[in-house]
Amino acid sequence: MSFYVTTPIYYPNGSPHLGHAYSTLVADILARHHRALGDETMFLTGTDENSAKIVREALKSNEDPHVVLERNVQRFKDLYAALDISYDDFIRTTEDRHHRGALALWNKLEAAGDVYRRAYEGLYCVGSESFVTEKDLRPGNLCPDHDEHPIVVREENWFFRLSKYRDWLIEEIESDHIEILPEARKNETLSFLKNNEIEDISFSRSIKEGDLAWGITLESDPTQTMYVWCDALSNYITALGYGSDDAEDARTFSTFWPASVQIMGKDILRFHAVYWPAMLKAAGLPAPKTLLVHGMITSGGRKMSKSIGNVIDPLELANEYGGEAVRFYLAKEMPTFDDPEITLESFKAAYNAFLANGIGNLLNRVMRMAINYGVEYGDLSKRTLRDAAGFKQYAAAFERFDVCAAANVAWDQASAMDKYIQDTEPFKMIKVAPDDAKEIVANLVCRLYDVALLLEPFIPTTSRIIRDCALTKQMPADALFPRKD
Numbered sequence: 001m002s003f004y005v006t007t008p009i010y011y012p013n014g015s016p017h018l019g020h021a022y023s024t025l026v027a028d029i030l031a032r033h034h035r036a037l038g039d040e041t042m043f044l045t046g047t048d049e050n051s052a053k054i055v056r057e058a059l060k061s062n063e064d065p066h067v068v069l070e071r072n073v074q075r076f077k078d079l080y081a082a083l084d085i086s087y088d089d090f091i092r093t094t095e096d097r098h099h100r101g102a103l104a105l106w107n108k109l110e111a112a113g114d115v116y117r118r119a120y121e122g123l124y125c126v127g128s129e130s131f132v133t134e135k136d137l138r139p140g141n142l143c144p145d146h147d148e149h150p151i152v153v154r155e156e157n158w159f160f161r162l163s164k165y166r167d168w169l170i171e172e173i174e175s176d177h178i179e180i181l182p183e184a185r186k187n188e189t190l191s192f193l194k195n196n197e198i199e200d201i202s203f204s205r206s207i208k209e210g211d212l213a214w215g216i217t218l219e220s221d222p223t224q225t226m227y228v229w230c231d232a233l234s235n236y237i238t239a240l241g242y243g244s245d246d247a248e249d250a251r252t253f254s255t256f257w258p259a260s261v262q263i264m265g266k267d268i269l270r271f272h273a274v275y276w277p278a279m280l281k282a283a284g285l286p287a288p289k290t291l292l293v294h295g296m297i298t299s300g301g302r303k304m305s306k307s308i309g310n311v312i313d314p315l316e317l318a319n320e321y322g323g324e325a326v327r328f329y330l331a332k333e334m335p336t337f338d339d340p341e342i343t344l345e346s347f348k349a350a351y352n353a354f355l356a357n358g359i360g361n362l363l364n365r366v367m368r369m370a371i372n373y374g375v376e377y378g379d380l381s382k383r384t385l386r387d388a389a390g391f392k393q394y395a396a397a398f399e400r401f402d403v404c405a406a407a408n409v410a411w412d413q414a415s416a417m418d419k420y421i422q423d424t425e426p427f428k429m430i431k432v433a434p435d436d437a438k439e440i441v442a443n444l445v446c447r448l449y450d451v452a453l454l455l456e457p458f459i460p461t462t463s464r465i466i467r468d469c470a471l472t473k474q475m476p477a478d479a480l481f482p483r484k485d
């Protein structure tokens, strides 16, 4: 089986924050799980570089936009290294392969007669890179999602015939051919499609005199650049080699498209659930199988966002607590489909409870007993994920893409071991019934090994350390997760 998972491509107009890290981590966890199941897996992430935000950022600091890009893309990559994100490909929309593929897709839309030119006037928010309507503005004429005033855009653009795909979209989504998870997001999309007049959308921007021509210039109309969302969405196929003549690219494309699951926050659901499948349909390509829509991490009651300025730097957290601690917290404590509020206090409390006093302590206790009592146990190396207690429930959670539930199944297995140690007290029993005590500890080592298999997608390094300790009957070289007070 092949498995293709994508994250949104992020705007590199600043440093990544915890919200960005979250989407990427969810994708990483799914990718790791599918690799463990033996699936041929492709995990794509990247950066959305053709946005006017980048130019705006560069103007602020009086720099070349490419300098801004290099600096910020590196920050994303540094964060992913700190969090052990196992992406297979990182696409940047300024790359040639992307330009080639995005233009190939545009040419298909044109050949299908699905783009046409007309005059347009509307309110545009650069923060969201989308048109907004007057009725959606917040008091003070602010964009619904950003603390900025949309600008009036009056120009001739190429339009995409989105209206034509309305009924088809409703059918595909209702029948779960395009599955939108959770159900509430599916219903939200359906009610948007059913209760609104679906208008064609502006899919290009005119290049004004004196402007820096930023973005992908249309081949058939060099006075226009591609609308950044049209350009950005196509990354999911351009990274697979769409638009290339190379045979290897063609193989990659046919192996992995349509995507198994595309991950995004609910803020960008409409682009992915409405525009994107319609574009694919117009180009004669299948739609992604599942859209996994997670909630927004909030801080101080508002969505964590660079434009709002309430961000937590995940790299700082990783430097202080370790990347695995950040991974575990986000996976286990953030309900996948809700909007969790994050605080540094809850992070610290979770670190101590689940990692320092939890998994770190469990490893020490079990291995110390195994070594001190000279416990014999068989070869564990043949054990697989499917042997682990709780596997069925764990796999079912993964099938629903509920990474939080899956992380909690793994955690429950670890905490059940703690309880088992409390109940059986092998450390006391060793004095009166050593054979029974040793049997209990042998069983504990085997369960510990299995728990490590379950934990692998969430805390891969810790999982490796636990398995190595169990296989070689040794204590870890360094104490895992020292307590932080």
Ligand code: MSP
Residues within 6 Å of the ligand: 007, 008, 009, 010, 011, 012, 018, 019, 020, 022, 023, 048, 232, 233, 234, 235, 263, 264, 265, 266, 267, 268, 295, 296, 297, 298, 303, 304, 305
């Ligand atoms: N560049 C577009 C996406 C194009 S995809 C073809 C974009 N970029 S972004 O940098 O603003 O990142 C958006 C995504 O980051 C969200 O959809 C979500 O996946 C993630 N998050 C951003 N803030 C977040 C939170 N506060 N909480 C959780 N995820 C968040 O939009």
